[in-house]
Amino acid sequence: MPSKTSWFSKEIAFQNLRTVGWVGFVYLAGLLFAVPLKIIMLATDDNQYFVRFENLFSFNADLQWFLTCVIPVLLSIFLFRYLQVKNASDLIHSLPIKRTRIFNQYLIMGILMLIIPVVLTGITLLILHSVMDVTDYYSLKDVLYWLLDTIITDLLIFMSGVLVAMITGLSAVQGGLTYVLLLFPAGIGVLISYNLKFLLTGFPYDYFTDKSFDKISPISQALNFPNMKSPMSVIEIIIYLILAVVFYFGSIMIYKKRKLEAVSQAIAFSQLRPVFKYSMTFCFMLLGGFYFGGFQGGFFWIIFGYIIGSLIGYLIAEMILHKTWRVLTRLKGYVIYAVIFAVVFGLFQFDITGYEKRVPKVANIESVYLNNHPRGKKFFEEPQNIELVRNLHEKIIGSQGTAGKTSKYGDPLFFVYKLKNGDKVMREYRLQDKDRYIAYLKPLYESNEYKQAHYKLLSVNVDMVDKITISTNGRVTRSVSFVDPKDIIAAISNLKDDIENETYEDMTFEHGADSNVEILLKNDKRMHLDFKPSYSNLKKWLKAKGQLKNAVVNANDISSAIVIRKNNHSSYKTSLTNKAWIKKMLNKGQALKVTNKDKIEMCLDNFSWGSVKSRYDVVFNYKNGNMDSGIFDGKHTPAFVEQYFNGK
Structure with a gap:
């Protein structure tokens, strides 16, 4: 009669507590120090100035981030170290327990060591909230947010470490590859986008990086937690949980196929070694282009960065895989890689997709955004302005040569077309000589549509204004304020006239001594704009009131x-x-x-x-x-x- 074997082994459990239990205790001590103790110190300090904290992640934010990013990875390394040590591997796998049960027991022990410290800290915060007046620092809802977001982030980072543990036989490599896996989506997104701006004229790098690649990685996402009232959205939580589950099943599947002799191998599966080697070569190549292209610029330095970066990445990968420094004789694979990349690079230079010259037809454009930064809600919709923007775009394309792909200098200019079919076309350029395009820029900047979009003052109802203050920006400090409704009406009227009469030259002149105009609205919101030398109507009005000398440096x-x-x-x-x-x-x-x-x-x-x-x-x-x-x-x-x- 076959004996039944429980999935739970007391011996394995006690062994785990002896070897990695300290990690859980360190985590608990760190969390208690970072959050509850810090709150007690603040609440009992009578001399402490009140500082607003957005959420519980704001208390000792750096320490919390460190604990969240390090403890789960350490736990995955120490728990599954038996896969990297031959004696331990032979012992564990000689037990009459299926691999799935071994894996699940180690996994559950790790999850408990992560969750229990977080829950105990949460309970401490709840008790603290009931016995002390800490409502200025956090609410019960904040505790719920903190518990949920910390546990979800811990689980994903831990499962990432577990997945990597299944494919490597070295603990050091496991730690490094875990962080590579966690940072890879954000890092590769930034690197590819940054390098594409060298290879494709008009590629909107700043637009894509402004969309926050940091949210893709739990490590970089955790850095933002202290600045948000509700750090993680429901969708993000669901995505994190799905990824953790995918990593779980992936880990089991890989573990079942893993050979015992993979101990001490950097990559346990021979099929993955080329993937590892060429992925590292590719990433280092992009990093080389990122560094030399970003800091030095120029076609030569970009190519130099690609060659040096890829060669370093290839050699490091070979050293890790073969555990030796003597890898200079293994360059055949690098030569093949270099030839393939040279072909791909050449295809980019010939723009075989037509990306660089593609401009939407006027008939397909619903509206277009044009500005020196990638984010904005105001689009040109008037037909004559849309045509001007499109003509400007074509002029820039005709003027951009190889230097346009590699230059890091010049004034940025972003085009975002909204097409009638719902699609968007985005481009970014660096104009080293804006005067070449003045025939297009001048009528656009001076158009009423542009000014209405970029000067909020033009849409302000004067009845909503409470106060106007004009302050000098030079080495002398003076200001003049107006609160009388008649003065406010006159000042706003003159300002609007000056803005409507402002020329392209006035708008683009970076004057050195503009005063600052602050407009306080009845809803306590403030508007700021420069008081430029070209604002003659406002100048005359201030001079007539005898206040010009107080409003500007003279x-x-x-x-x-x-x-x-x-x-x-x-x-x-x-x-x-x-x-x-x-x-x-x-x-x-x-x-x-x-x-x-x-x-x-x-x-x-x-x-x-x-x-x-x-x-x-x-x-x-x-x-x-x-x-x-x-x-x-x-x-x-x-x-x-x-x-x-x-x-x-």
Whole structure:
């Protein structure tokens, strides 16, 4: 009569408690220290300033994140270490217990060691909530969120470690591959997107990375928990649970097929070794392109990054698989990989899919978004503007060469087309010379549709405004406020007129001394916009009220302005605020000192922040002892400056 064998073995359970029970105790101690103890310390400190915490993950957030990301992986390594040690493997597998039962017992022990510390910490928080006044710090709902999100995240990370344990025979490799698996979706998404912007002109890298690849990985997702009221959505919880279940069944299936002699092998299955080797080669190749393309730029450096990165990745993979440093004789596989990649790279250069030249037809476009950042809700819908945007797009495509694929400089410009069939077409470009496209940009920027979309003030009802404050942004601090309804109506009216009359040149000029206009609404919301030199209507109104001097930095605040023509002086960048160096330049006649108030006013109206296109630098010496510096570009250099230096 066959004997019945229980799935539960007391000997295995006690052995697990002796060998890995300490991990559960460390986890419990860490959670109690990070959350309940921290709350008690805050609640009993009479000198503590109140700080708002978004949720329970906000308390010792770094420590909680560390525990969540490390403890489950450690547990999976220590629990299933018997698969990586020959004596332990032989002993466990000699027991009269099926592999499935062995696996489940180890797995359940691990899950209990993760869940029990979290539940005990949750109970502590509930008790704390009932005996102390901690309502300022968390609610009972917060405890539920914390319990659920922590357990779900722990389970997924733990099951990832268990899955990896089934395919490797080395504990160190298991730890490394577990984090690779957890970070792979987010990491490969970022790397592929970043490299595609080198290979495909117009690929909207910033648009895709702005969609938060970090949410794909539980490790990077956990970093965001402290900033969210409800960290995980129902859909995310369901996805995490499904993945954990998939990893569970995958682990059992692999475990059943795993050979005992796989102990001490980096990859337990020979069929997976090429996958591991070439995956690492590919990822390191992308990392090389990411580094050299991002920091150095240029076609040569991108290719260099691909070659160096892929070679390093291939050699590291070979070292891990063969457990030796002597792998330079095993480069045949790398040569094959390099040839295949060279062909793929060449196909990208020829744009065989037509991606780079594809522009939607006007008849298929419902609306289009155009801006220097990838996120926005305001789209062009007027036919003439849609056609202008499309023509601009075609002009950019005609102007972009190989440099357009590899350049990391220039002003960003995003196109997002909404098509009538519901599809979207997105492109991103870096314009190194925006003036080439002024014939298209100028009418777009000056259109009423564009201004209505980008200036919220134009849609504000003046009755909703409580207060207007105009403050200087320079080295002097002054402000003027208006609360009288008549003044508010006049100020808003003048501002709207100035915005409606604003030209493309005024809108794109990065002026250096704009004041800030803050508009306080009756719903306590605030709006901010720059008070630009071109806002003549508002200037006249403020001057008539005798308040212009309080709203802007003016010539009365400045004792002198020093204009210096750009040169290649070795200490140039550190000398603009060096009084001795400036005096030396003045004595040589290589700088112009301006003391006339009208000319100083011209300098204030026309200077901007640093630019590689600038021809002159200007330094302002304030009467209060402060100094400020900026530049004159070719378009905004005062005439008297050009006359002075051209006469030299």
